[in-house]
Amino acid sequence: MSTDEAHAEYEKVEKDVPKQGHVVFTITYDDTGAETKVTAAGGWRLREVIDKAYEALGETPRPGDRVEAKGVSLEPYFNMRVEEFVDRKIAPDLHFNIVSHTGGAAEPGARTRP
Amino acid sequence: MSTGTSPVAVPLARAAAARDVDRLRAHGDVTRHGWKVEYDGGVLVTVTLAAQAPGYAVNRSDPYVITLDCDSYDTWPPEVKFVNPETLRYVVGEDESWLPRIEGFPNFGLHARYQGFAGAPTRVDQLVCFSLTRGYYDSNHVPEPHQRWTPGRHWLYSTIRVLHRALQSGYYRGRIG
Numbered sequence: 001m002s003t004d005e006a007h008a009e010y011e012k013v014e015k016d017v018p019k020q021g022h023v024v025f026t027i028t029y030d031d032t033g034a035e036t037k038v039t040a041a042g043g044w045r046l047r048e049v050i051d052k053a054y055e056a057l058g059e060t061p062r063p064g065d066r067v068e069a070k071g072v073s074l075e076p077y078f079n080m081r082v083e084e085f086v087d088r089k090i091a092p093d094l095h096f097n098i099v100s101h102t103g104g105a106a107e108p109g110a111r112t113r114p
Numbered sequence: 115m116s117t118g119t120s121p122v123a124v125p126l127a128r129a130a131a132a133r134d135v136d137r138l139r140a141h142g143d144v145t146r147h148g149w150k151v152e153y154d155g156g157v158l159v160t161v162t163l164a165a166q167a168p169g170y171a172v173n174r175s176d177p178y179v180i181t182l183d184c185d186s187y188d189t190w191p192p193e194v195k196f197v198n199p200e201t202l203r204y205v206v207g208e209d210e211s212w213l214p215r216i217e218g219f220p221n222f223g224l225h226a227r228y229q230g231f232a233g234a235p236t237r238v239d240q241l242v243c244f245s246l247t248r249g250y251y252d253s254n255h256v257p258e259p260h261q262r263w264t265p266g267r268h269w270l271y272s273t274i275r276v277l278h279r280a281l282q283s284g285y286y287r288g289r290i291g
Contacts, residue, residue, distance in 0.1 A: 030279075033141055033271035062260045071282045102276060103245030103257030104221020 023082050023094065027053040031100040042083035046074065049082065053098065064101025069093075118232025118252035119190040127157050131184035134270045135159055141271055147278060157184040159192065160202060161274055165214055165281035167288050176289060178214055180277060182270060186248060191263045191273055193248040195240050196224075204240045211291025213240075219285040221245075222276070226290070228253065246273040 025038045027050075036056040040049045050067055054060060067074045069091035077085055085091075135153045138144065144151060150162035159182040164175035179199040182192035198209045210226045223243035231237045232252045241249045245257040246268055257263075280286070 028143070030275045031272055032267055033137075033143075033269065033275070035142060063258070071279060071284050099279070101258075101261060102221050103250065103255065103261035104223060104243065 021083075023086055025049055025053070026095045027057070027098060028095070029053075029057050029059060029098045031098075032057075032059075040082045042081065042086075044082045045078065046080050046082065046085055047078040050074075050078070050096075050098075053096070057098075059098075062100055066099045066101075068097045068099055069095065119186050119248050122186045122189050124157070124185070127185055127187050130188040131157050131159060131270075134188070138270050138274070143271070143275070143278075149274065149278070157187065158182075159184060159270060160197075161277075162199075163274070163278055163281055165286045166283045167286050168283045170283070176214070176286075178281060179212070180274075182273065183248075184270075188265045188269060190248050190251065191246050191268065192270065194242040194273060194277070196242070206238050206240070211289065213290045214281060215287040215290050216280050216285050217287050219280045222280055230254065242277075244276060246276055 021042050023040050023042065025040060026035060027038060028035045034057050036053055038049050038052045038056065040052070067078075074091070074096060077090060086094075131153070132155075135151065138159075139151055143149065148164055152160040154160075160179060161182065162177050162179050165178055166175050177199070179197050179202065181195050181197050181202060183195075184192045186193075195204045196213050197204045198212050201209075203209070204212070206227045213224065213226055216222065216224060221244055223241065225241040225243065227238050228241035228249075229235075229238045230253060231239070231241075231249075232254065241253055243250050243253060243255065245255070245261045246263055250257075251263070
């Protein structure tokens with residue numbers, strides 16, 4: 001293995017294996033089905049995890065977006081630190097969904113094309 | 115003036131459906147939530163989703179068979195129907211018992227018998243209505259720009275994911291029948 005290859009391998013391991021005390025969240029963006037992982041330090045606020053997820057997904061928050069874990073909104077926990085969020089087992093599988101607002105039956109109007 | 119959705123050439127619709135069925139089967143949510151995906155090789159995709167009402171034991175669920183007709187895909191979203199699992203069809207007046215009762219799910223309409231489809235004033239049929247179903251556009255609805263079905267962004271998964279959420283305990287209240 002060349003020095004460059006060894007360095008690349010080291011960086012890959014650094015990237016893939018969370019450091020001690022760090023937490024890896026999986027976030028699915030429901031609108032597109034894209035998934036990403038965010039490695040967060042225990043002192044981060046949950047809001048930072050969500051911000052990183054949007055960034056990694058290449059998305060920006062849309063009006064009405066909601067972050068859920070098993071259908072329950074995580075908004076009340078956005079200012080909670082990651083370590084407390086994990087200790088309280090609020091989302092034990094550490095998997096979130098970002099759910100976009102769909103148009104629904106309450107908005108009748110002229111016919112249109114997408 | 116446009117009136118609802120419009121047809122897409124069959125080979126194009128079939129190719130888009132086949133491509134996205136493969137993507138769907140590879141998605142983690144299929145295993146995560148036990149979605150069963152079947153495909154007829156043309157433009158019809160069938161999924162079975164598990165519904166859980168409040169008070170159900172962890173291992174109890176009600177299966178719902180849903181067809182996604184991709185004959186205008188992916189210029190338009192799939193046409194969605196909850197169907198009789200024996201016939202894979204929905205007949206007004208006969209198959210209402212295969213519909214779920216969903217309450218409080220935002221921006222989601224499920225009509226057992228709807229009349230008023232664009233370009234088909236006498237048609238009476240089931241309507242599953244949100245901005246990621248074709249019926250939404252065929253029933254005189256206008257989404258906000260960010261809600262509009264967008265080919266290349268939205269796909270089968272996007273529609274199925276909304277159906278999955280509607281069938282969870284926050285909104286699902288059991289079978290209609």
